[in-house]
Amino acid sequence: MKGILKCIGIVSGLLFILSACSESKWEPNETILLGETTPIGIATLQDEIWLSDGNNNRLVQIDNSGKVIGQPIDIERPMHISSDDKTLYIPSYGMDKIIISDGKSLSDSLSIPMELDAPAAVDISGQMKAVADFYNHRVLFFNGSEWIEIGKKGKSNGEMHYPTDLQFFGDKLYVADAYNNRGQVFDLMGNHILTFGEDLGFNAATGIFVNGEHIILTDFENDRVGFFDHDGNHLYWIQEGLSNPADVGEVNNKLWILNFGGKYITVLEK
């Protein structure tokens, strides 16, 4: 009798773990078609959803159905954008600048004491700013008082090969080290903490998104997105129906995967 109870206990425990695991997995649930828009980056400005449309040299605001709202903002090769309460920050790959906008027009550019060569991403968190400087194989980071340089060309930990995206989360900076085919994590002093995804066959890790639950890295050429825990352990892939995923964003508690090649968004829900 004792043995049977023990067995039931173990089975129940396993079932509980299995159900917990399946509950935490994101699944594709909806596709939002974007017409001519080729999405590379996403940011929300209060309730507004903004996409950078790289091929068409513009920034567009869309609604939840993917329809463009208002007039697009013309800008040369906008890449992975970011926002704070009132402002959009747009890396212009062609102009080598980070352009500032209120969502209506372009105003100024971010003052950075180093020369950029094809900025591919920007992120802002309070006083902190970071820029992925693609052709210089580095990240430029403003820690609130000064700009510092993180990384140089190479494959070792802390080095980079064409970084294309980045994001602050908590007291860390997460970087998509695109053509080293991996992600890297740094502290706010610029020290390397973690490298992940290195042995998973990424072919251009172009976009990164971090929330309290996961680190998510897009695998552009392999048409898939990798989910990791915060220790860099790989959990699972989303690959159904993806086409050159360039970035991931969070809108209304759902995850939006931007399919650059397919010109649509794959919405993930739990």
Next chain:
Amino acid sequence: MKQIIIFIVTLVLSLSFTNESFAQDKKDMDVFEVTVAGLGCPFCAYGLEKKLKDFKGLKKLKIDMETGDVSFHYPSTKNLSLVDVESKVDHAGYTAMTAKVTRFDGAIEEAAQVTISDEVDMQNLSKSTLYVEGTCKMCQARINKAVKSVKGVADANWDKKTKILSFSYDSQLTDKASIENAVVEAGHDTQNKSASAEKYDNLPACCLYDRIKREN
């Protein structure tokens, strides 16, 4: 009186400047059209745009990422040749499939396209395969073009997923070793040979495959 003279001089100068600009826009500009293969990755494709801007004086640059069509206007006085443009594209690691320039006076020049040699005798056709390292559509375009440029090659196709190059050739005109050399010269490691570091480093970011490690 002095003001009237200043006004007239300014007017004449600005008119002559406007006329000059107009003339340059309409009359003295050559129009270049190039088709570049495999512009799939935006980071590399937009990089090509940056490289072309090295041609100082370039205007009206347009790149269609989906078709690979690139066009721009360039002052005819600078005598930019199709070879210069193709060379710029190739040195940047991209693959120009066609190139054409319409000179300001209407004359048209076209670059020779890579076509199968008329001398290929189908009776002598041999088929073969070769493992070639690469990553993307741009690699595919470069590898295929390099192989098809070898005299005697009838067909070539590199598969991105399997990394196998399938090709056929006239065995009286060329051989497998020459074809393999052409691939290596284009910057791609094969099952037997490695590309030079210089050729490899010149590939665009998305084409930088993991190099094949060999025992000496």
